[in-house]
Amino acid sequence: MPILQTRLAEGFAQRFGGAPDLVVRAPGRVNLIGEHTDYNDGFAMPVAIGPETRVAVRRRGEGEIRVTALNFGEEDAFVPSADLQKAAQGGWRDYIRGTVAILAREGVDIGGLDIAVMGDVPMGTGLSSSASLEVAVATAVLALAGRQENPKQVALWAQAAENDFVGMRCGNLDQLASAATVEGAALLIDCRSLDLRPIRMPSDAAVMIVQSGVVRGLVEGHYNERRRQCEAAAAILGVPALRDADLAMLEAVAADVDPLVVRRARHVITENDRTLAAAEALALGDLQAVGVLMRESHASQRDDFEITVPLTDRLAELMSEAIGEHGGARQTGGGFGGAVVGLMRNDRVEAVRERVLSDYRTPSGELPDVRVERACSGASVEIVGS
Numbered sequence: 001m002p003i004l005q006t007r008l009a010e011g012f013a014q015r016f017g018g019a020p021d022l023v024v025r026a027p028g029r030v031n032l033i034g035e036h037t038d039y040n041d042g043f044a045m046p047v048a049i050g051p052e053t054r055v056a057v058r059r060r061g062e063g064e065i066r067v068t069a070l071n072f073g074e075e076d077a078f079v080p081s082a083d084l085q086k087a088a089q090g091g092w093r094d095y096i097r098g099t100v101a102i103l104a105r106e107g108v109d110i111g112g113l114d115i116a117v118m119g120d121v122p123m124g125t126g127l128s129s130s131a132s133l134e135v136a137v138a139t140a141v142l143a144l145a146g147r148q149e150n151p152k153q154v155a156l157w158a159q160a161a162e163n164d165f166v167g168m169r170c171g172n173l174d175q176l177a178s179a180a181t182v183e184g185a186a187l188l189i190d191c192r193s194l195d196l197r198p199i200r201m202p203s204d205a206a207v208m209i210v211q212s213g214v215v216r217g218l219v220e221g222h223y224n225e226r227r228r229q230c231e232a233a234a235a236i237l238g239v240p241a242l243r244d245a246d247l248a249m250l251e252a253v254a255a256d257v258d259p260l261v262v263r264r265a266r267h268v269i270t271e272n273d274r275t276l277a278a279a280e281a282l283a284l285g286d287l288q289a290v291g292v293l294m295r296e297s298h299a300s301q302r303d304d305f306e307i308t309v310p311l312t313d314r315l316a317e318l319m320s321e322a323i324g325e326h327g328g329a330r331q332t333g334g335g336f337g338g339a340v341v342g343l344m345r346n347d348r349v350e351a352v353r354e355r356v357l358s359d360y361r362t363p364s365g366e367l368p369d370v371r372v373e374r375a376c377s378g379a380s381v382e383i384v385g386s
Contacts (some may be wrong), residue, residue: 026136029177038171053119098165131174134158213362214337291328307335
């Protein structure tokens with residue numbers, strides 16, 4: 001039994017007594033390419049990874065929901081309601097309360113619950129710890145209520161919790177990656193139609209995630225501002241979303257538009273093109289072509305969207321140098337710090353790891369966390385009690 005599951009079972013028993021009715025897992029994700037395209041109705045290509053959130057849940061009749069967050073040694077209690085407003089205390093409680101409220105709004109029979117939560121997705125590092133928590137809670141509550149929902153729908157409800165209750169105006173990339181990915185494959189997401197296309201990962205490919213040590217908070221940061229800028233650009237171009245624009249349209253108005261808005265739009269337009277091209281190249285096993293596109297993506301995030309920081313620029317550069325021509329690296333996630341993802345051949349993993357540990361230090365002067373991940377499946381009910 002995984003260590004995470006053992007600790008979750010022990011924590012549930014200590015807090016609530018006995019065993020849960022069921023346990024659900026939902027993975028974190030790393031985005032190979034397609035950054036800030038989801039809320040622009042564009043394309044993204046994430047991979048679900050090993051770090052995950054696990055939720056143990058047991059029905060306790062009518063009344064309140066009791067929650068213990070084992071990672072923090074903290075608790076919460078509330079009565080489920082479709083009218084639940086944003087929790088004043090913020091933090092992890094908002095994600096759970098918001099998810100429950102969305103499900104209640106959708107008519108899910110919730111009732112009283114005992115919930116224990118534990119995860120090993122690093123927070124504030126671009127690996128979607130919040131989406132993993134939302135999807136895990138939603139999947140667990142739905143399973144306990146006897147509701148079998150399409151993973152796409154679960155993802156959309158989880159997204160609504162983050163948009164409407166947490167106040168983070170994210171798109172649907174993170175939640176879809178956590179809910180609907182396929183073992184051994186990246187997932188090409190059309191964020192408008194919700195068409196999902198698994199892209200089988202080449203057998204000789206490895207995904208490396210290196211934490212820069214720069215932790216960011218997206219709600220407090222500039223994420224929502226970037227979204228507003230993209231919406232302004234779409235309005236100027238007369239399109240529903242930047243998904244519908246192209247470079248020719250942007251160049252036609254560039255002289256009369258704020259250069260900052262032009263740069264924001266250019267990133268999204270070119271990132272959509274890069275993502276579609278990367279999906280085709282990955283399907284063919286062409287790591288060289290994917291690597292070129294990943295490097296271009298990082299440069300666009302740095303110069304046009306302005307969401308990288310000097311340390312992630314440095315880390316992406318040295319990783320790409322060590323990877324060589326068959327692969328590349330880029331900052332992944334919402335930006336302003338977090339992780340850098342590298343795609344490479346298996347035979348380059350140790351050389352890249354050695355280069356990172358030799359030449360990079362976090363802001364505190366420590367060695368960075370380096371993980372080599374495989375493409376995992378989306379959320380699932382792992383254990384059902386007797």
